[in-house]
Amino acid sequence: MRILCLLLLVLAACGHSSSPVADLHEKEKEKIPEIQLPPSSPPSSSETVASAKANATSALAINIDGADYWSPQWTYVNIMHASSNWFPQCSPWRTDGNQQACLALDRDPNPANNWDTGEQLDLDQEGWVRSLPPLNDTRRIYRFATVVMFLGARGHYPAGKYTVLYDGDGVIEYGADAVQDVSASTAGRHVFTVTTPTNGGIKLTITKTDLQQNGNYIRNIRVIVPGGICNGDPLSHHRDTTSCSAAGDRYQSFEEIHEQQLFHPLFLKNLSRFKALRLMAFAYTSYSSVADWNDRAQMQAHRWNQWHKGPPPEIFLHLANKIVADPWINLPHMASDDYIRELATLTKQMLGEKQKVYLEYSNEVWNHTYPYSIAGDYVEQEGLSQWPRVTPFEARLNAYAKRTVEMCRIWKQVFVDAPQRVVCVMGSQAGSDWVSEQVLSCPLYTAENGNIPCADIVDALAIAPYFGFLVDDAKVATVRSWIREADGGMTKVFEDLQRGNFLQTAFGYMEEHARVAEAHDVDLIAYEGGQHLVALGNVLNNSYRDIHDLLAKANRDERMGELYMQYLEGWKERGGKLFSLFSNISTPGPHGSWGAREFETDDEATKWKAIQEFMNNHSRWWGE
The missing domain is CATH 3.20.20.80 (Glycosidases)
Structure with missing residues (x-):
């Protein structure tokens, strides 16, 4: 006995969940300058x-x-903090990429190769995608860079309208459970909806970046979950204003307070x-x-x-x-x-x-x-x-x-x-x-x-x-x-x-x-x-x-x-x-x-x- x-x-801590997709490549080496937390530490009595x-x-x-x-x-309120690595992708169905190479990769018996080409991405010190290969680049197969969130969570994540804030110039597309609300989206601020969360989670893909070739690539992406808090209580969760609508109540959306409500x-x-x-x-x-x-x-x-x-x-x-x-x-x-x-x-x-x-x-x-x-x-x-x-x-x-x-x-x-x-x-x-x-x-x-x-x-x-x-x-x-x-x-x-x-x-x-x-x-x-x-x-x-x-x-x-x-x-x-x-x-x-x-x-x-x-x-x- x-x-x-x-x-x-000996086996006691083997319970850490394994990834449904291999956790990709740690290629970047960050040397990132330090910034300060929001002014909420030590905790205030209120x-x-x-x-x-x-x-x-x-x-x-x-x-x-x-x-x-x-x-x-x-x-996190900003689920980009809990995303995957960026990984390089191509699509054999699109005309804006190296189709023949991608088709060959698509026939590869290893399905992981169809999801991640395994190539080196051009990342800055903070881990943001600095550039993507031009259309005429035959040396590289990938044309996009993708992250995923809640992939493998079996649908147990928030439904509703997500807000995406970002700096820079380019094109971001969404997939899996995420459907962009184009009419509500503007440059620097997108909205997408998750109607029914599934095991597929949320997919965010940069298809174009730094359009003017002046270093203004897409960066500082924040993916803000639906909802907010009521009356400044950081432990209160409200899907929208309807549950925070009594006289004197003050609703704050996560978009408003995501820098304070981490x-x-x-x-x-x-x-x-x-x-x-x-x-x-x-x-x-x-x-x-x-x-x-x-x-x-x-x-x-x-x-x-x-x-x-x-x-x-x-x-x-x-x-x-x-x-x-x-x-x-x-x-x-x-x-x-x-x-x-x-x-x-x-x-x-x-x-x-x-x-x-x-x-x-x-x-x-x-x-x-x-x-x-x-x-x-x-x-x-x-x-x-x-x-x-x-x-x-x-x-x-x-x-x-x-x-x-x-x-x-x-x-x-x-x-x-x-x-x-x-x-x-x-x-x-x-x-x-x-x-x-x-x-x-x-x-x-x-x-x-x-x-x-x-x-x-x-x-x-x-x-x-x-x-x-x-x-x-x-x-x-x-x-x-x-x-x-x-x-x-x-x-x-x-x-x-x-x-x-x-x-x-x-x-x-x-x-x-x-x-x-x-x-x-x-x-x-x-x-x-x-x-x-x-x-x-x-x-x-x-x-x-x-x-x-x-x-x-x-x-x-x-x-x-x-x-x-x-x-x-x-x-x-x-x-x-x-x-x-x-x-x-x-x-x-x-x-x-x-x-x-x-x-x-x-x-x-x-x-x-x-x-x-x-x-x-x-x-x-x-x-x-």
């Missing part, structure tokens, strides 16, 4: 009274997924009850190539979801401020001391005075599976260069603990007048209390640094005590026999969860790590957690879709909500403190059903309702 559960934990009350005594945090173009999460009100409202926001997936920490402060994503970049950079740090701090939540920041594994100090300084400047910051070095450095191995292998090599005579895993854990301590000391120096606001987190593996002992005692590092164990510097030990089972080749026949039963297998799934004592196993992990945390005088918190029903190995293939569907349905079953209540109450009873669920919103798929909700308006989701009920029944049970 322990081996099985260890496997579960904006945050309701949200402060909503999460003031909350015991739960939540992980937020990245704002990917296929996500049904309504992160985040969609429903996104903010749905997060507003959580005490902390873990930003690991939102910032694409596991994929980060950021080392120096100048490497970070900048505000002018055309999108804020590049996997190797993540969003600008200002953005996730602004998000935390909007709902008076504590940001849980995962630092990139290659971050320099200068990066760490600059981020700490920015955080101190922007964050509200009553907010804390949870600080964690990378994510699951103990984990050998991809993508966690990107950071883990890097840290392991750092450790082996310092302690070449120990096992690679010991070197990895001690180097991880060492860097966590170094990071923590820098941040507490920056927050010298209030160091208690910085909660330094030591991440560990729920299935191994030995790992927790290693990172807290850090014997190799301690021996060289005055015999001060790492536990004396950090504030909390964090684990991810998931519960559930996996379906591998050996279990396929059994699970398919469940599916053939009258209820499609639901009864058997929950019988198996009970019979396998998966909750009890998770409770055992909690108890083991609570003892370790107590022995080292640190808090026990959870960086991730929740159900873990997932396919493994060959069972991830589409030929096992019946099994994927069964596991997704189990996540929607009322009995899953009952298990969540028992699970979270068990965490409280065993002395755990802040618990960060994984995750806010994600679409179910072969790799799991990780979201508490499947889309932004999924308010009746079983897991979501259980989480809300737990927060209704249990306020924070520990002192600040």
Whole structure:
């Protein structure tokens, strides 16, 4: 049983949604000048009274997924920030391109080549398309540049009239679900309508740019979602003026306020009850190539979801401020001391005075599976260069603990007048209390640094005590026999969860790590957690879709909500403190059903309702 559960934990964060179209080519290298956020950070009292009350005594945090173009999460008011890369396209049906080459490409057996020619685009420093090939260019096949939004979101995105604002001279066309309202469109401001959202999402294509050849190419495109807010409340969402029409009401459209209202009100409202926001997936920490402060994503970049950079740090701090939540920041594994100090300084400047910051070095450095191995292998090599005579895993854990301590000391120096606001987190593996002992005692590092164990510097030990089972080749026949039963297998799934004592196993992990945390005088918190029903190995293939569907349905079953209540109450009873669920919103798929909700308006989701009920029944049970 322990081996099985260890496997579960190693695979725990494999739940990030895969792209319905490969996430294209990261060819551009931005060096973008910095701009300022709208003047709303730190949070003002008028904006945050309701949200402060909503999460003031909350015991739960939540992980937020990245704002990917296929996500049904309504992160931004300007959805260009959550678009795909630009990718080069051609059309064999148009006469304004290299038709013969495009026809040949269209016959290619690889359908991806028909969608993306794979050629190098001419982009400026901010990621905008600077030029397109002339009609007589026979060396290049592409003639257009396209981005997509909400492609793969299964139609779970806003219907209505979208406004597109842009600078420059050229031609923009729209496709998939988007139909341009030509009569309402003018140069620099277009309107398109999405009547019935589908899985096809929104397609925006530049077909001509810089018409006068004077450098005035199309740039600074903003795609503003329908609706607005009422009476200046950033958490209120109104489709139009009809629901904000009482005497004294003041409606503001998103077009009017998109520079101030960066985040969609429903996104903010749905997060507003959580005490902390873990930003690991939102910032694409596991994929980060950021080392120096100048490497970070900048505000002018055309999108804020590049996997190797993540969003600008200002953005996730602004998000935390909007709902008076504590940001849980995962630092990139290659971050320099200068990066760490600059981020700490920015955080101190922007964050509200009553907010804390949870600080964690990378994510699951103990984990050998991809993508966690990107950071883990890097840290392991750092450790082996310092302690070449120990096992690679010991070197990895001690180097991880060492860097966590170094990071923590820098941040507490920056927050010298209030160091208690910085909660330094030591991440560990729920299935191994030995790992927790290693990172807290850090014997190799301690021996060289005055015999001060790492536990004396950090504030909390964090684990991810998931519960559930996996379906591998050996279990396929059994699970398919469940599916053939009258209820499609639901009864058997929950019988198996009970019979396998998966909750009890998770409770055992909690108890083991609570003892370790107590022995080292640190808090026990959870960086991730929740159900873990997932396919493994060959069972991830589409030929096992019946099994994927069964596991997704189990996540929607009322009995899953009952298990969540028992699970979270068990965490409280065993002395755990802040618990960060994984995750806010994600679409179910072969790799799991990780979201508490499947889309932004999924308010009746079983897991979501259980989480809300737990927060209704249990306020924070520990002192600040």
